[in-house]
Amino acid sequence: GIQVEQSPPDLILQEGANSTLRCNFSDSVNNLQWFHQNPWGQLINLFYIPSGTKQNGRLSATTVATERYSLLYISSSQTTDSGVYFCAVVSSGTYKYIFGTGTRLKVLA
Amino acid sequence: SQTIHQWPATLVQPVGSPLSLECTVEGTSNPNLYWYRQAAGRGLQLLFYSVGIGQISSEVPQNLSASRPQDRQFILSSKKLLLSDSGFYLCAWSANVRESYNEQFFGPGTRLTVL
Numbered sequence: 001g002i003q004v005e006q007s008p009p010d011l012i013l014q015e016g017a018n019s020t021l022r023c024n025f026s027d028s029v030n031n032l033q034w035f036h037q038n039p040w041g042q043l044i045n046l047f048y049i050p051s052g053t054k055q056n057g058r059l060s061a062t063t064v065a066t067e068r069y070s071l072l073y074i075s076s077s078q079t080t081d082s083g084v085y086f087c088a089v090v091s092s093g094t095y096k097y098i099f100g101t102g103t104r105l106k107v108l109a
Numbered sequence: 110s111q112t113i114h115q116w117p118a119t120l121v122q123p124v125g126s127p128l129s130l131e132c133t134v135e136g137t138s139n140p141n142l143y144w145y146r147q148a149a150g151r152g153l154q155l156l157f158y159s160v161g162i163g164q165i166s167s168e169v170p171q172n173l174s175a176s177r178p179q180d181r182q183f184i185l186s187s188k189k190l191l192l193s194d195s196g197f198y199l200c201a202w203s204a205n206v207r208e209s210y211n212e213q214f215f216g217p218g219t220r221l222t223v224l
Contacts, residue, residue, distance in 0.1 A: 031211060041147075041197055043215040086152065088213070095141055095160060095203075096168070097213055099153040 002027040002091040006100035013077050013107050021072040021103045023087035031090040032063050033097070034072050038083045046072070046085075077107045111136035115200050115216040122223055128173075128187040130219050132200030135181065140202040141211065142183040144175055147197040159183060160205060195223045 003026040013019055023032075034046040047054050047061040049070065054061055058077075063070040070087055084104050088097040112135045122128060134140055144156040155168045157175035165175050172191050176184045183200060198219045203211040 033213060035215075041199075041218050041220070043199065045212065045214065048212040088153075090211070095211070096155055096158060097143070097201075097203075098155070099145075101152045 002029070002089060002098050004087065004089055004098050004100040006085075006087060006103050008103060009101065010104045011106070013105070015077060015079060015107055015109050017077050017107075018073070018075045019077060019105070021074070021085050021105075023070040023072070023089075023100055025068050025070075025089050027068070028092050029065065029068075029089040030092050031097075032065075032070055033088050034061055034070070035086045035088065036081075036083050037086065037102075043086070074105075077105075079107045079109050081105060082107050111202070111214065113200060113202055113214060113216040115198075115219055117219060118217065119220045120222070122190050122221065124192055124223055125189050128185070128190050128194070128221070130185040130198055130200075130221075132183040132185075132216055133181055134202045137181070137202070137204065139180060139205045141205050142177060143201040143203075143213070144183065144185050145199045145201065147199065149196070153199065157185070190223045192223050195221055197221075 005024045007022045032050050036044045049061045049063045051065045058075045060073045084102045086102045088099045114133050143158045145153045147153050159165050159177045173187050200216040201213050203213045
């Protein structure tokens with residue numbers, strides 16, 4: 001089955017810093033999502049981005065489907081950005097989302 | 110707008126007891142429904158998914174089962190819980206559109222501790 005790898009596994013930033021999170025996948029995909037899991041466990045949808053670039057405030061994402069990766073950019077990080085960031089993909093011909101192992105982000109005040 | 114509900118929010122159960130977790134979706138029809146489990150500090154593992162009433166696909170051999178008695182209701186069950194069943198259980202839905210836009214949305218989760 002499709003493999004989804006995220007890097008880095010852990011990241012510590014000072015408030016105000018920028019960061020880039022990466023998601024690599026091993027096969028062609030129909031769908032790709034980025035989620036933020038907050039400290040209470042809630043999974044928050046950040047981007048639905050099977051291809052192209054999207055921006056939402058301080059966050060933006062780019063997926064290059066032909067090269068099998070996606071990037072999540074966080075600019076001017078805030079302490080509320082702390083948590084775990086997951087990417088999830090749906091491989092062609094299925095309905096199943098496969099999740100990466102996540103990037104645990106901690107933003108220090 | 111669509112909303113997804115899960116209950117209970119937390120649950121502490123003894124080993125060997127039965128389990129029933131419920132998930133319901135409002136504001137949409139014929140959704141795809143999913144159950145995931147997340148162990149402490151780990152990623153999400155897909156347990157079951159359903160593309161329609163009575164249609165359940167199991168992803169991982171385990172002590173659990175799932176049922177979909179109604180279009181927007183998804184139930185996760187066990188006859189006898191094991192210690193290894195502890196974790197955070199998340200229900201999710203997506204639109205039932207074949208190989209097309211089907212963004213997935215998650216419920217608030219149930220935190221299960223088996224003692």
